[in-house]
Amino acid sequence: MSTETRTTFVPYWDLPQMYAKSVPDLKSLERFDLEIVKQLTHTFLATEMLPRGSEIRRLAHAYLQDYYESNGKLSVRDAIDNFDNRLSRHPICTYRLIRRVVYLLGDLLSEALQPYWTSTLKNWINSSIFWTKSLKYFPPEFPHTVHNFSQHGWLKAENLEIWAEKILRLQHVYNLDPIELAKGWVSYVPSNCTLNSIHCWEISKIATRTDQFANAIQWLELARKRASVDKKLSLPFIEFAFWDAIEIHNLGFDDDIKMELGPWYFDRVISHVPGASQNATKLRDLQYEAFRGNKDKFYSAINYLGICSGDNFKTSREKSKLFCWQEFKIHPSFLIGPMKMEFLSQNPDIIQMYGVLGEEEMESIKSESVIDMRLEDNLVIGYDRAPFTFTVSSSSYHRSLLQSWCKFSKGRDLEKKLERLTGWVVEGQASEVLTVGAYSPGGHLHTHFDRPSSNDALHNSNTSRIITATFYLNDVEVGGRTAFTSAGVGADPIKGSLTLWFNVHNDGTEDFDTYHGGCPLLIGEKWVGNKWVKYAPQFSKGKCGLKPKEKYQFPVNNVYLPVQG
Ligand SMILES: O=C(O)CCC(=O)C(=O)O
Numbered sequence: 001m002s003t004e005t006r007t008t009f010v011p012y013w014d015l016p017q018m019y020a021k022s023v024p025d026l027k028s029l030e031r032f033d034l035e036i037v038k039q040l041t042h043t044f045l046a047t048e049m050l051p052r053g054s055e056i057r058r059l060a061h062a063y064l065q066d067y068y069e070s071n072g073k074l075s076v077r078d079a080i081d082n083f084d085n086r087l088s089r090h091p092i093c094t095y096r097l098i099r100r101v102v103y104l105l106g107d108l109l110s111e112a113l114q115p116y117w118t119s120t121l122k123n124w125i126n127s128s129i130f131w132t133k134s135l136k137y138f139p140p141e142f143p144h145t146v147h148n149f150s151q152h153g154w155l156k157a158e159n160l161e162i163w164a165e166k167i168l169r170l171q172h173v174y175n176l177d178p179i180e181l182a183k184g185w186v187s188y189v190p191s192n193c194t195l196n197s198i199h200c201w202e203i204s205k206i207a208t209r210t211d212q213f214a215n216a217i218q219w220l221e222l223a224r225k226r227a228s229v230d231k232k233l234s235l236p237f238i239e240f241a242f243w244d245a246i247e248i249h250n251l252g253f254d255d256d257i258k259m260e261l262g263p264w265y266f267d268r269v270i271s272h273v274p275g276a277s278q279n280a281t282k283l284r285d286l287q288y289e290a291f292r293g294n295k296d297k298f299y300s301a302i303n304y305l306g307i308c309s310g311d312n313f314k315t316s317r318e319k320s321k322l323f324c325w326q327e328f329k330i331h332p333s334f335l336i337g338p339m340k341m342e343f344l345s346q347n348p349d350i351i352q353m354y355g356v357l358g359e360e361e362m363e364s365i366k367s368e369s370v371i372d373m374r375l376e377d378n379l380v381i382g383y384d385r386a387p388f389t390f391t392v393s394s395s396s397y398h399r400s401l402l403q404s405w406c407k408f409s410k411g412r413d414l415e416k417k418l419e420r421l422t423g424w425v426v427e428g429q430a431s432e433v434l435t436v437g438a439y440s441p442g443g444h445l446h447t448h449f450d451r452p453s454s455n456d457a458l459h460n461s462n463t464s465r466i467i468t469a470t471f472y473l474n475d476v477e478v479g480g481r482t483a484f485t486s487a488g489v490g491a492d493p494i495k496g497s498l499t500l501w502f503n504v505h506n507d508g509t510e511d512f513d514t515y516h517g518g519c520p521l522l523i524g525e526k527w528v529g530n531k532w533v534k535y536a537p538q539f540s541k542g543k544c545g546l547k548p549k550e551k552y553q554f555p556v557n558n559v560y561l562p563v564q565g
């Protein structure tokens with residue numbers, strides 16, 4: 001891909017995935033939904049403004065009911081008194097939130113505006129007259145959300161589908177049980193948001209579409225169980241889909257080569273008897289047990305599963321060499337206040353440094369990057385049917401975070417700080433502009449090597465990236481580690497800290513031992529800043545290696561430790 005095409009970015013709001021990816025837009029949608037609920041509750045229903053038996057009353061009621069039901073509120077009073085749900089921090093709550101706005105609010109508004117009806121629903125909702133007429137229905141303090149709608153149309157079903165993908169990714173990576181997920185539990189953290197039979201069915205559809213056969217079967221089994229109680233879906237309808245999913249699964253499954261298949265199958269052919277899949281194990285689990293801890297990057301997707309969940313694949317000997325220290329020699333200023341640093345790995349050296357950034361600094365990086373947020377249009381639904389068992393190729397669903405450049409006015413200070421912390425040349429042309437990544441729940445960045453954007457650049461000593469410093473800019477609630485799949489360790493995203501490693505060897509060749517990825521975020525939001533330091537400006541600083549492919553080391557109070565084998 002040429003540099004020109006890579007640097008042509010589409011403003012993020014032109015893409016259908018903005019509510020699936022952008023943390024600020026999602027938060028604004030959440031506040032917007034809450035205002036709609038308050039307004040409908042207080043004004044419309046309480047004052048009986050909506051005629052009894054009217055369609056608009058039915059739709060308003062459906063909207064409120066969905067809100068209250070999905071949040072487990074026992075009464076309207078309970079809901080009004082406890083409005084702070086923070087829905088957008090939670091993947092299941094967000095699924096319900098987006099669904100409510102896509103379908104129920106769209107219906108409600110088109111009914112409210114019936115007298116102005118001119119065209120098909122879709123054209124109508126996307127037309128500016130719709131928005132001009134409907135502005136009075138919206139709380140005035142949400143110009144941003146309303147502006148987004150009026151400029152770019154209503155939220156689309158794609159947003160919801162991407163959210164279903166995110167739930168499926170969390171299920172896959174963290175081995176979550178759909179029964180727990182549908183109860184609103186994510187990795188042992190409870191919430192009041194639940195999924196009914198229709199939602200389970202919708203998620204199964206996305207699982208089928210993306211070839212996640214075992215997950216599709218599990219979600220359909222759950223849809224069937226739920227439907228027999230909630231009666232929201234007809235059972236024969238589910239049976240039909242269930243039959244289909246099992247057929248597709250069995251058609252692709254091959255017992256003789258099951259360890260080479262994608263991890264999306266069960267370990268056996270599944271019969272049509274209800275509950276048959278419950279005796280089966282997912283290939284994900286078998287393959288994980290068989291291959292975990294293998295350093296080769298071929299197994300990076302396997303190791304990602306474990307490291308994201310907190311595993312560590314270092315041997316006990318390797319672990320015994322890791323420690324935390326107070327650094328006061330790398331720069332004279334640390335004599336007064338030493339920095340706390342820790343080896344997460346030696347050979348390759350991966351260092352975490354704590355308390356590096358202050359509150360104000362992190363806030364300005366985040367807010368300035370939001371304004372300049374751009375998104376590479378690289379989000380593709382679906383896992384690749386790559387011939388390799390464990391890798392996900394770059395054309396597949398590789399990343400689901402929002403990335404931007406931050407032309408942070410205080411960028412120089414940050415560069416100076418990194419220069420002091422590392423002893424390498426960072427300021428000015430010696431490093432790239434800070435990039436900022438924002439993850440909403442389910443957001444991830446699959447394992448990769450930090451290359452510059454083209455192969456030429458990789459082998460050009462002025463553009464090749466010697467160091468990555470990843471700054472963690474907020475407190476992450478659950479998930480979102482940085483997984484080093486070959487080194488066998490993970491870094492916890494601790495606010496104000498940074499993780500640092502060397503991408504190349506002493507002779508400038510790539511060191512694939514630093515293969516890494518951002519783990520899916522389970523709950524909350526995650527913001528990172530990446531500073532890439534260039535190779536060429538370091539010639540005056542680097543220790544001159546005698547052997548080829550020697551790894552760079554990070555000194556401890558000016559002392560280089562013996563290399564760990
Ligand atoms: O978010 C993370 O933990 C890692 C980010 C990263 O690897 C990247 O942006 O290149």
Ligand SMILES: [Fe+2]
Binds near residue numbers: 448449450516
């Ligand atoms: Fe990276």
